[in-house]
Amino acid sequence: MESMELHRGRLIDHIQLVVADLRASRRFYEAVMDVLEIPLGGGAEAHFWYDELFVSSADSPEAMGKLTGRHHLAFQARDRATVDAFHRAGLAAGGTDNGAPGERTYHPGYYAAFLLDPDGNNIEAVHHGEATRSAPSVKISF
Structure with a gap:
């Protein structure tokens, strides 16, 4: 088995999606x-798996025979062009539009696109813009 380096202080260790197809x-x-x-x-x-996102079928030993419910996962994108490319690639690969690329009101510079994966999970790519990169912290209200 491959050894893994543990990173203390992370909020989430891993996420598993159990999918129908x-x-x-x-x-x-x-x-x-x-x-x-x-x-x-x-x-x-x-x-x-990709990094700490694990995707398995319901008959995998890890899944115990049950599909997971609907989740929202947001991935950071390098820039706005990457958000746009994410949206196009996801649509071409069977995703469903759940919010075209564009500015959102969450905070200044929040540029995102949303797709539903084949199981209805809301998958987002977000670029937080240059204005938030230099700030030591950003307060986001939902």
């Missing part, structure tokens, strides 16, 4: 992760 999900995630420059960590017949 692993092949459709893999096609979708391969397309959007390629645009976001997140490499495939690995996979097998019943699962695959």
Whole structure:
């Protein structure tokens, strides 16, 4: 088994999505992760993963036979062009539009696009803009 380095202080260690159609999900995630420059960590017949996102079929040993519910996952994008490319790639790979690329009101410079993956999970790519990069902290209200 490959050794892993632990990173203390992270909010989330990993996320698992259990999906109905692993092949459709893999096609979708391969397309959007390629645009976001997140490499495939690995996979097998019943699962695959990118960094700390694990996607498996319901019959995988990790899933215990149950699909997960709807989730919202947001991935950071390098720039606005990457958000736009994420949206195009996801649509071409079977995703459904859930919010075209554009400015959002969450905070100045928040540029995002939203897609539903094949299982209805709300998958977002966001670029926070240059204004927020130099600030030591940003308060975001929802």
